[in-house]
Amino acid sequence: MDSHNHNQCITKCLQDAHHIAVQAGKKLTPQRLQVLQILLNDHRAVGAYDILAIMQRKPLEDRTKPQPPTVYRALEFLLELGLIHKVESQNSYYACTIDKPENRQHVAQAFICNLCGIVEEKAALAGAQGLYKKADGFGFKIDRVIMECRGTCAVCQTEQRQTGQRANTATGVNI
Amino acid sequence: MDSHNHNQCITKCLQDAHHIAVQAGKKLTPQRLQVLQILLNDHRAVGAYDILAIMQRKPLEDRTKPQPPTVYRALEFLLELGLIHKVESQNSYYACTIDKPENRQHVAQAFICNLCGIVEEKAALAGAQGLYKKADGFGFKIDRVIMECRGTCAVCQTEQRQTGQRANTATGVNI
DNA sequence: AACTGTTATGTTATAATATAACAGTTGGAG
DNA sequence: CTCCAACTGTTATATTATAACATAACAGTT
Numbered sequence: 001m002d003s004h005n006h007n008q009c010i011t012k013c014l015q016d017a018h019h020i021a022v023q024a025g026k027k028l029t030p031q032r033l034q035v036l037q038i039l040l041n042d043h044r045a046v047g048a049y050d051i052l053a054i055m056q057r058k059p060l061e062d063r064t065k066p067q068p069p070t071v072y073r074a075l076e077f078l079l080e081l082g083l084i085h086k087v088e089s090q091n092s093y094y095a096c097t098i099d100k101p102e103n104r105q106h107v108a109q110a111f112i113c114n115l116c117g118i119v120e121e122k123a124a125l126a127g128a129q130g131l132y133k134k135a136d137g138f139g140f141k142i143d144r145v146i147m148e149c150r151g152t153c154a155v156c157q158t159e160q161r162q163t164g165q166r167a168n169t170a171t172g173v174n175i
Numbered sequence: 176m177d178s179h180n181h182n183q184c185i186t187k188c189l190q191d192a193h194h195i196a197v198q199a200g201k202k203l204t205p206q207r208l209q210v211l212q213i214l215l216n217d218h219r220a221v222g223a224y225d226i227l228a229i230m231q232r233k234p235l236e237d238r239t240k241p242q243p244p245t246v247y248r249a250l251e252f253l254l255e256l257g258l259i260h261k262v263e264s265q266n267s268y269y270a271c272t273i274d275k276p277e278n279r280q281h282v283a284q285a286f287i288c289n290l291c292g293i294v295e296e297k298a299a300l301a302g303a304q305g306l307y308k309k310a311d312g313f314g315f316k317i318d319r320v321i322m323e324c325r326g327t328c329a330v331c332q333t334e335q336r337q338t339g340q341r342a343n344t345a346t347g348v349n350i
Numbered sequence: 351a352a353c354t355g356t357t358a359t360g361t362t363a364t365a366a367t368a369t370a371a372c373a374g375t376t377g378g379a380g
Numbered sequence: 381c382t383c384c385a386a387c388t389g390t391t392a393t394a395t396t397a398t399a400a401c402a403t404a405a406c407a408g409t410t
Binding site for chain 4: 222223224243244247266
Binding site: 089109113114127130131135138139140144145147148149150152 | 286309332
């Protein structure tokens, strides 16, 4: 399916996440970790209420069933640390897999498959320069850049050709 | 304030809108026109429920007070024709002011001021090529590109320096 | 004029996404 | 140990968007 070792990928991201949290003087609490793990579980973008449903099915020890604010607080925390990103055009979230040291140096470009929800994340290096330059041209000061490409991933293009069927939407991905 | 003649700008956009609708074999009905006019009224991004409130204050002749679906249907129609765009990072909408003939050739870049809500729209010419090329590199087929820059416009930067106050948020702009 | 297909609108209800507000708890720094 | 700040729990509600079905308007046909 995918060319990378996903277990390794998760392990590395979690290690990095702990590092980043410690360095920022913040705590990666069990709940925050759980949300991150859910997002790391695959490379799809997941909605907040899908995350909530998963957490409610597997509540942490000594914890009541989590409610929406719990999820949104964890998401906010992870977003601030750059550990996850939001797909603005879909109101969903995915774990950042760009190598962590450069995390805050890049503008993220997300390529989101409309069929299976998978997110391929790339760092915009030269591409973003043009935007900042253009903004300069009319005195606009950029805080944040959103770059999203909606379309069809290689796998789903193939599956469509072969079967005419839609790819996996069983896990609650919003399209 | 702004360097362009806004009346002229509105007039031109409305004329073009009629053209585009006719060419697409669609009708720019009074309600759709009203929504477009509301968005053309200034260059800010406006939320659907703000549009609804305005329409409810000034209902069209022989019409009852419009409800949410009315607004969303009009927005959908105008989006399809490329007459307006959505700011995905803010769930709001603005009228497209790019010269109409090239409308569907360009990827829109929106520079949205977090303080006053004004949207400066540019066409991404060379900039978008890189994205398509990058997508090609891993077999991703792009349907739609979202490029948004959030930040502070030239006017609001000046006002902040002079007064320390926030720019106009009185008209219901979501920040 | 009556029939029919199509597009557009009206209406009610509800889904989906997100946050406000306040109370309680906890775990270190001093 | 105590106090403070960060974290969590809980309830309610705000905000954004759509489903579902009924009705109306219009165009073309007979």
